[in-house]
Amino acid sequence: MNIVVCVKQVPEVTDAELEINKEGAEILKEDLEFDINEWDNYAVEEAVRIKEAHHGKVTVVTLGDEDCADVLRTALAMGADEAIRIDEQGFEFSDAAGIAQGLYRAVRDVPFDLLLTGAQGSDDGWAQVGLTLAELLGIPYASLVVGVEIGEGTITVHRELESNTQEKVDMPLPAALTIQTGINNPRYVSIMGIQKVRRIEIKETDSEELGLSEAEIGSQGSRVDSQKLSLPPVGEGADILTGSLDEICEKTAQIIRDKGGVM
């Protein structure tokens, strides 16, 4: 069972104060910490678990600048066997379809039974790359996967639907899955894993080598003309309670009594 996993590096934003650059086109990333996209982390873990149970090889692929090799090394240390980095040059301002093109060209010659991506990125949240890839490859797929059983040449998965419901679907291999968080409990990276990475050479490629023209990727290839970022307006929304902690709690208690009918 050979598995390809697409991973990406994203800035950690939950605890961060985000700022937008002057042009309003991008967030300022200098002070942010970067890590593997949360969904991708689950995807890597799932791939490694499947490999451990069914043998084979896990190849991780990322599209990004040199620093993004960090997430590849993390995935290798978790148990992936090979890694490919597609250099970002030329892909700047690509839309999800452009990114998927790059990944497609890089993975189409890698023999695999299963292709995994995260269900979405925690940054742009496009939730497109995995399935766009599946379509380009012409293989069956399932998104939002929260459970996987491998059969004989087939795979059965649980997809997460709304309202606490899942559906069970199966399909022949090779297939593509986008992985939802909670499917497993991702492992920590070990020192042994890190040492193993020494022996692995990350393959590097770029848009030129992949035969992509400027017209297909980057801002030219993108269907988006421009993007203007802004911070969601403040001031509307909640009435922020002020005062000492005790005063605030007094007010809150009153609100709960009034609105909730609590005695």
Add this chain to the structure above:
Amino acid sequence: MDEILVLAEHRQGELRDITFEMLFAANTLGKENDLATAALLLGHETSGLSGKLKGACDRVLVMEDPELAHYNADQYLMALETAIKDRKPLLTLIGHTAIGMDLAPAMAARLSLPLVTDCVDLSLEEGRLGVLRQIYGGKINAQLAMKPSDHYLISLRTGAFDAEVEQGKSGDVETIPAPAWTNLRGRQFLGYVEAELEDVDIAAADILVSIGRGIGKPENIPLAQEFADAIGATLSCSRPVADEEWLPKSRQVGTSGKTVRPKVYIALGISGAYQHQAGMKNADTIIAVNKDPMAPIFAIAHYGIVDDLAQVLPVLTEHFAKK
């Protein structure tokens, strides 16, 4: 007249709210730009459903086939492809739901259409599409201007538009033939799996005390439980808390959990990602405690406390304990 095509979403015999939300968006945009609205109903034995759509669009297109009895990406892709090629609509709207997320990217790739997912607002200016998205977990708004195109595929975020769409129209119901199922990739629908038997029904609670990742660790849950006990509330949570198994999955609020509408919803350490908001924003009163004043939850909360929940909770509990 150009058209906006809306893929009606239904499951187990029921139209889902997103369908009406999309029709609301389509009708609003249609009125401003002189576009007709067509609902596309894919399914098997759906006769009961088209009646509910008629009043909210100019045309109901029904494709009936046993192969469409349950959502399946393989068949839906072919069916939608057929309809798009046939109708050549300017816009096709799909829900950013478990169905839409499964369908839209592959559809766009197959037909080489521009796709924007997870949109919260739409506009058209001289035939050019503008969309509003929320990125970085709702911390940033992104207004996108799309390049000109004859056709766009859009997935709409659930809850971004009103589901109470005006029922003034009387759309014709038109049957369109199903395609020959030739390009299938072998995906089979096997069945639905309901979550395990649940301990409490959070949807039935009048007051919910809901904890998010900001609770920090399971040892802090008693703090929230004591508070909930003091006010007679039920404990619920955001997804990470359920993912970590700190509370059972049945307590999760949001798109992949439950939708709740209590009298009072108290969000503790929940950032307010839209998937969470979608499950609780219709609560009558929302009180949010979060130490980040910029947390998106404050945009929909009625009252906010910017502080560490571990500080706030004991004091708050005290207020009810002493009465």
Add this chain to the structure above:
Amino acid sequence: MDFALSKEQRDIVRAARKFASGEFPDRALEFDRDETFDLDLWRRACELGFAGVFIDQAYNGAGMGYLEHCLITEEFWAADPGIGQAIISCTFGSELLLLFGSEDQKQLILPQLVAGKAMIATAITEPDAGSDVTMVATAAVRHGDEWVINGSKMFTTNGSLATYILFFCRTDPHNPSRHARHSFFLVPTDTPGFKSKKIHGKMGIRASDTAEISLSNVRVPLTNLVGEEGAGFHQLMAFFDRTRLHICAQAVGLARAALEESIRHTKERSQFGAPLASFQVTQFKIAEMATRIRAAKNLYYEAASSVDQGTIDPALIAMAKWFSAEVALQCADEAVQMHGGYGYIDEYKVNRLYRAAKLLEIYEGTKEMEKTIIARSLLG
């Protein structure tokens, strides 16, 4: 001159940080209050290879350097000094074995340490011999093919948990040189006559075990002598030249945590209608902390990487240890200050940092001893 860590070193930092920040914070307060620890955390850290990365591959170690061990230590201490110490200290003594142990000793013990199957400790300090190690009076006397050891030790880290302890003993009390009177012995703690008693009431790092030990006619075979008889003092100095680096890492990790907590708190907390972070006093404190931490870090990185490259400069190591410990204390102090009354309560991390910090100026050479070493290198 390259101040940047290698990719692999950055991977190590990230891995250690993920593990520590994922596992420690949940348990820190409980361990601190109850003076307990969960050995499963130690075992898991060992399974992940975080213990003794400087141990050669021949003994199942990672064969990395002391700097890598320092990087892990820094992250563990930044997450929580008590738990960090409880885990990291479990190989305290392996440095001595690597330098002077026999092949048999290394083969027997080092793989067990790496695997999380055993801990090692090192007992030097005695009730009447602290800074002046030449006063160590625990006596080892040769009887036929055995050494018989009698005496008592104070403040032995992991004294009640370790499977093996290295004892610094007096073997030649009448040697004219005070530096030729002692030798190290390896004692399995199940040897008859060995007794340990956990010391309670430590100010900080309360998750870490510290014990008093008494040895009464403890008999070990001749092969349990570590290295040469009479060379103990010089071995000890060489040992400290490695282990003091680890203290630097503990200090820098602790100081970093103090800074991080302070930044978070002063941005969140408002007084006089503005966040504490908006006051220049606060800003200066934060700036000073960050600068000191950077300086301490660069100093110890230099010391550690030169040890890894084979250059031992005891004065440089002493400078790094004294300075980083002082920086840790300053930072912890300011962090508590910036937290106001809250920092005085143990639920706040800065409270634990503050109490842990003082130890850094005491163990493995008090700051006075470090300065003595530095001064001697300058003044002769």
